[in-house]
Amino acid sequence: MNGVSDLREQAYWDDEIDLRQLVETLLRHKWVIVGLVVAATAVAGIYSYFILPPRYEAVMTVALPAADGADGIGMSVAAYDAFxxxxxxxSAVLARSGLDLTPRQLSDRLQRSVNANERLLTVTASAQTAGEAHRLTLMWREAFEAEVRAYVREQLDEALDAALRELERAREALSRAEAALVAFDRETPLGLLSARLARLETELAAAETELQRLQNVTIPLESVRVQLLEDMLAAEPGLASTSAYVDGLTRPLADDPAGVAAPLHPAAELASARARLETNQQAAELLQRRIEDLHERIAALNHEQTLLEKERQRLQDALDSAAARLRGASGRVAELEARAQQLEHLTQVRIVMDPFMPESPVAPRKMLNMALAAFLGLFAGVGFSLFHEFWRRTE
Known part of the structure; x- marks a missing residue:
């Protein structure tokens, strides 16, 4: 059992890293490590100081123009940023600066950031010299303002041309609407139609009044008179052959609104009353037909008048719409002409933060490059030392 434990312990210590041996290995290769560190640092320093060109940056912040594109004149914040x-x-910047670059190369030297809430645009220009970076930002602002002004002027010219064409069309539409209304009034005298309608309505009212008088007064009285005379003759048959009638019947009936005097002979009076009754009934029938005819004619005239009034109202509405269209077109032309007078103000690119002259380059970062190179040299030296020691022991 002790032999097995000793073997396991020996294997354990063989697998463990011997720090003393590691340090001794590194010390034996110290000059290799130091040499790699120094060489890497020297190469990084030479490359950073003598080969890599310096890069300076100048930053400028400008306020975007007042023309925000709300009415088709100007641009939105995002559109200004893209523009x-x-x-x-x-291309305008290159034409001003004389740089031998393409627009794509110049775009790489100009970095932009936009603040939509404040309507601010920040441009960072990079160049190999501080003066060139500073000059590049100034030339960009001049070119940007000039091209924005030219673009907005093009928009104004196009909008003004369209507004003038619309104004001319509105004038033509108003002229046509006025001519149509005048022709309608000349060819369709609504005043005469209204007078005719009023005359028929007066005639209808008079006919209805006369019919009511006949039906409610005259005919009922004549009917009563006929009935009384018939009853009188029926009660006293001898009166039909009497040559003279009593003196009291020669007086006019006191309550007779027609003022008809009582005849001397009852039979003759009865015949006369019947004739008057028949005449009044025929007159009532004629009036009834006349009233019906007047109702039909008045209804037809009312319908015709309604149609004509609707047509005239339609023409009047068209005239009012054309007049409103003309006023709108005139107002649009006046607004665009006023904006053209304010073009410089609308397209002004105001500098919020002037570009400062950079005092030192932002790249290359020499010390950082040398520190990274030294670290990589140290890493490479340690790695080489460990690999060399491993190779030596396995031979």
């Missing part, structure tokens, strides 16, 4: 890095603006 700032467009080939149109970059």
């Amino acid at each position: 700032a890095g467009s080939n149109r603006v970059l």
